[in-house]
Amino acid sequence: MRKTFLTLALLGLVTLSTAPAKAGSAVGDTAPHFKLTALDGKTYDLADLKGKTVVLEWANPNCPVSSRHTREKTMIELSKQYGEVVWLGVNSTNPQSGDYMKPADELAWNQKNGINYAVLADPTGATGHAYDAKTTPHMFIIDKNGKIAYNGAIDDDPPGRKAKAQRVNFVGKGIDAEKAGKSPDPASTRPYGCSVKY
Amino acid sequence: MTLPKTAPFSAAVAVALLALLTPRPALGAASEWSVNKQSQVRLITAWKVAPKNGELWMGLQFRLSPGWHVYWKNSGDAGFPPAVTFQPADVLGKPELLWPTPHRFDLPGGLVAFGYADGVIYPVRAQIGPAEEKQQKGTEGTAGTGETPGEILKITADLDYLVCQVDCVPFRYTLTLDQPWSDAPESDPETAPLLQAELDRLPRTTAEVAGVTTGAVLDAGRAEGPDLEIRVLGVHAEAGKTDLFLETNNAFDAGRPRMKIAANGVVFHVPMKAREANKPLPGRTPIAWTVSNLVAKDGRSFNLESQRDVEVWTKNGGPAGGAKPQPAATPGRLARLLLSALLGGALLNLTPPVLALLVAELFVLRGAGERGRVREGAAAATTGIVGSAWIVAGLALAAHRMGLPAGWGAQLQEPVVAALLAVAAAVLALNLWGVVEVPLAPVQGEGAASTSRHLLAGLFATPLALAWPVPLLQEPVGYALSRGPATVAAVFAVVGFGLALPYLLLAAVPVVPVPGSAERWVPRLREGLGFLAGAGAFWVLYALSHQVSAEGLAGIELTLLAMALLAWLRHREGSGRAFRAALAVGLLASAAGALWLADRNRLAPRPAVSAPTTVPRGTLSTSGG
Numbered sequence: 001m002r003k004t005f006l007t008l009a010l011l012g013l014v015t016l017s018t019a020p021a022k023a024g025s026a027v028g029d030t031a032p033h034f035k036l037t038a039l040d041g042k043t044y045d046l047a048d049l050k051g052k053t054v055v056l057e058w059a060n061p062n063c064p065v066s067s068r069h070t071r072e073k074t075m076i077e078l079s080k081q082y083g084e085v086v087w088l089g090v091n092s093t094n095p096q097s098g099d100y101m102k103p104a105d106e107l108a109w110n111q112k113n114g115i116n117y118a119v120l121a122d123p124t125g126a127t128g129h130a131y132d133a134k135t136t137p138h139m140f141i142i143d144k145n146g147k148i149a150y151n152g153a154i155d156d157d158p159p160g161r162k163a164k165a166q167r168v169n170f171v172g173k174g175i176d177a178e179k180a181g182k183s184p185d186p187a188s189t190r191p192y193g194c195s196v197k198y
Numbered sequence: 199m200t201l202p203k204t205a206p207f208s209a210a211v212a213v214a215l216l217a218l219l220t221p222r223p224a225l226g227a228a229s230e231w232s233v234n235k236q237s238q239v240r241l242i243t244a245w246k247v248a249p250k251n252g253e254l255w256m257g258l259q260f261r262l263s264p265g266w267h268v269y270w271k272n273s274g275d276a277g278f279p280p281a282v283t284f285q286p287a288d289v290l291g292k293p294e295l296l297w298p299t300p301h302r303f304d305l306p307g308g309l310v311a312f313g314y315a316d317g318v319i320y321p322v323r324a325q326i327g328p329a330e331e332k333q334q335k336g337t338e339g340t341a342g343t344g345e346t347p348g349e350i351l352k353i354t355a356d357l358d359y360l361v362c363q364v365d366c367v368p369f370r371y372t373l374t375l376d377q378p379w380s381d382a383p384e385s386d387p388e389t390a391p392l393l394q395a396e397l398d399r400l401p402r403t404t405a406e407v408a409g410v411t412t413g414a415v416l417d418a419g420r421a422e423g424p425d426l427e428i429r430v431l432g433v434h435a436e437a438g439k440t441d442l443f444l445e446t447n448n449a450f451d452a453g454r455p456r457m458k459i460a461a462n463g464v465v466f467h468v469p470m471k472a473r474e475a476n477k478p479l480p481g482r483t484p485i486a487w488t489v490s491n492l493v494a495k496d497g498r499s500f501n502l503e504s505q506r507d508v509e510v511w512t513k514n515g516g517p518a519g520g521a522k523p524q525p526a527a528t529p530g531r532l533a534r535l536l537l538s539a540l541l542g543g544a545l546l547n548l549t550p551p552v553l554a555l556l557v558a559e560l561f562v563l564r565g566a567g568e569r570g571r572v573r574e575g576a577a578a579a580t581t582g583i584v585g586s587a588w589i590v591a592g593l594a595l596a597a598h599r600m601g602l603p604a605g606w607g608a609q610l611q612e613p614v615v616a617a618l619l620a621v622a623a624a625v626l627a628l629n630l631w632g633v634v635e636v637p638l639a640p641v642q643g644e645g646a647a648s649t650s651r652h653l654l655a656g657l658f659a660t661p662l663a664l665a666w667p668v669p670l671l672q673e674p675v676g677y678a679l680s681r682g683p684a685t686v687a688a689v690f691a692v693v694g695f696g697l698a699l700p701y702l703l704l705a706a707v708p709v710v711p712v713p714g715s716a717e718r719w720v721p722r723l724r725e726g727l728g729f730l731a732g733a734g735a736f737w738v739l740y741a742l743s744h745q746v747s748a749e750g751l752a753g754i755e756l757t758l759l760a761m762a763l764l765a766w767l768r769h770r771e772g773s774g775r776a777f778r779a780a781l782a783v784g785l786l787a788s789a790a791g792a793l794w795l796a797d798r799n800r801l802a803p804r805p806a807v808s809a810p811t812t813v814p815r816g817t818l819s820t821s822g823g
Contacts (some may be wrong), residue, residue, distance in 0.1 A: 028476025064368050065360070099365065125307060134275040134309055151473065158278035159368065160359030177658065188473040190446055194366040195276035198307025 032130035063194035089119035092128030135193035152189030227386035270300035282360035402501035435464035542670035542695020551734030576705035582656020587694030623735035630728035652724035750799020
């Protein structure tokens with residue numbers, strides 16, 4: 001009886017330690033799968049990006065917090081600085097929302113404002129909900145093994161009061177850590193900005 | 199772009215915009231309004247003439263267009279709270295923004311925001327230093343107005359805020375105010391009441407509202423995900439009005455709270471989500487919260503804020519600690535917990551009232567002489583102890599289910615239970631002194647102690663032991679309560695066996711006759727043991743001194759004395775049946791009086807951690823200083 005119990009407990013332990021991390025948005029979770037069409041019509045499948053570091057940026061050109069970062073070129077410069085990283089914007093705005101832009105209009109706006117990385121259209125909000133994306137901007141770093149390595153804000157300055165050089169850019173710091181084979185620290189912060197317009 | 203569109207050029211807005219374009223500082227207690235389509239904001243102070251020392255009260259006053267809101271310190275899923283810096287920093291230091299009780303705003307996609315609609319004043323407290331040179335720097339010596347000659351303090355507030363409906367718009371303003379100040383301060387009749395009203399509505403702490411207690415535990419061992427349970431007791435809550443707002447936490451994200459109104463308060467359950475799944479959970483985590491729209495026992499409504507270092511329970515029922523979460527209930531852990539339950543139970547025998555009862559009982563048992571009787575008596579006592587342990591287990595479980603604090607040691611935090619324990623210890627003392635003939639441990643020579651009497655003595659042992667917060671028992675009992683009735687029954691049974699260990703040992707060893715002239719010294723020993731029981735009563739009274747007011751405690755002590763007096767009268771003079779019955783009724787009434795006094799005079803316990811800043815009432819209502 002005792003032996004059976006021990007065996008069962010041991011079996012449970014083994015199962016627990018070998019089971020793959022569940023998909024979710026917490027740091028350490030397997031990044032939820034997505035296959036979405038970008039504004040330019042190209043399809044992006046997370047499964048194809050295995051082995052690469054991926055940054056997801058929830059964006060909405062009609063959100064003043066998102067557009068402040070566009071104006072300040074926060075994401076634009078960061079994505080250029082880390083060319084080896086796959087930088088993807090995601091727009092989960094509901095077509096019913098006043099903030100919604102047709103893909104062609106949004107693409108034109110992006111090009112005009114210097115956004116030259118791909119922005120994925122998630123009009124159903126399914127990917128946004130899978131990542132539990134709350135704000136624009138809301139940032140994620142997915143490591144080379146497909147796990148969430150960072151979840152949170154772009155930087156430590158929600159109102160944008162500090163000079164750009166004075167801000168701590170959590171995503172830049174996180175990518176540096178990933179490159180050095182370490183885990184981002186902090187690995188999670190509170191995102192700030194407009195709510196995602198689901 | 200949803201930048202603010204130009205407002206219709208109504209005269210008022212035009213004037214306000216003009217004021218914006220040519221910012222000129224207002225004199226006195228309020229800056230000009232800064233106006234946009236979504237909101238208006240100004241800086242106010244409570245003073246016509248501000249004090250040059252001590253606290254300087256200011257406020258950021260917002261008026262919001264219908265549908266728009268600004269944020270609480272935790273903005274919720276989106277947004278961010280206002281950020282402000284004040285000048286001159288060398289005079290004002292780092293003023294502190296206080297946060298009125300927020301409201302909940304539901305956003306599309308199940309998102310939620312916490313903040314304020316219509317209007318709000320964020321009170322700001324600045325501490326003006328006494329240093330004279332400080333004052334010189336930031337001020338201009340001016341003639342001032344005719345009535346308030348003196349100096350002017352130029353206050354500026356650099357403010358950033360986000361105002362949202364579903365859309366959000368950020369704004370940045372510099373609010374300026376020329377504040378006359380002198381050593382003869384005078385409050386402003388318009389702004390001081392506005393600020394005071396907001397200060398009066400700020401959340402209170404448990405220390406400020408009599409009879410309110412809070413508790414919280416984060417159960418991270420549930421299959422459905424971690425659950426934060428927050429209890430607020432000693433209040434009335436109202437469905438649809440009372441709400442819980444959690445401040446941010448580094449380790450967990452919070453979901454939507456569910457509220458359950460209990461008989462004596464309210465219990466919230468909040469689904470939590472660990473933010474980093476690849477890290478061990480912390481053993482404890484600081485959780486701060488505000489509960490809105492509560493009604494205190496005296497009928498006044500209030501908001502409550504509280505902060506606790508909350509224990510995080512993992513699957514194995516214990517605190518998470520640094521270690522990797524273990525799989526459910528390993529046999530080793532269970533064995534260890536049961537062992538500490540047994541040891542803890544045995545240790546309880548050393549606590550004064552239990553020891554008094556035990557020694558008295560053991561002598562009666564020994565006096566029984568033949569081995570068979572001893573064994574029978576010991577078995578009866580053990581049965582009694584385990585039985586009463588189970589009764590206590592049932593009560594603890596019921597308390598836990600009702601959302602009351604339960605766990606070994608929690609009973610002393612409830613004044614009525616503590617008073618009952620004091621009465622029990624006092625009754626035992628009186629019994630040992632021979633003035634109360636409760637058939638617990640009958641005096642030697644009353645013939646063979648019957649089995650039922652030993653059973654009763656056993657039943658009495660666990661309640662007596664309840665007054666002792668033995669640390670060894672806290673973990674097993676806490677674990678058991680987190681697991682369910684079967685584990686609770688098992689753990690309490692083991693505690694009972696621990697408590698009964700001396701009886702079991704006695705039954706096992708061969709009988710040695712009591713030495714010497716037992717008739718003479720055993721009664722004396724009994725009386726001596728009465729003092730030990732008395733010590734127990736005093737200990738519980740000491741514990742009660744943290745739970746009830748000084749007057750209440752004095753009252754309870756007097757009821758105990760009255761009990762002793764009545765018992766003594768009954769013992770000495772109680773010849774008539776009616777008289778004896780009347781005295782017995784008086785005795786019971788005194789005991790009941792002790793419980794009643796404990797309930798009536800309860801205090802809120804001291805807060806577990808340093809209370810958040812509190813605002814004295816009436817701070818601003820007086821002028822002059």
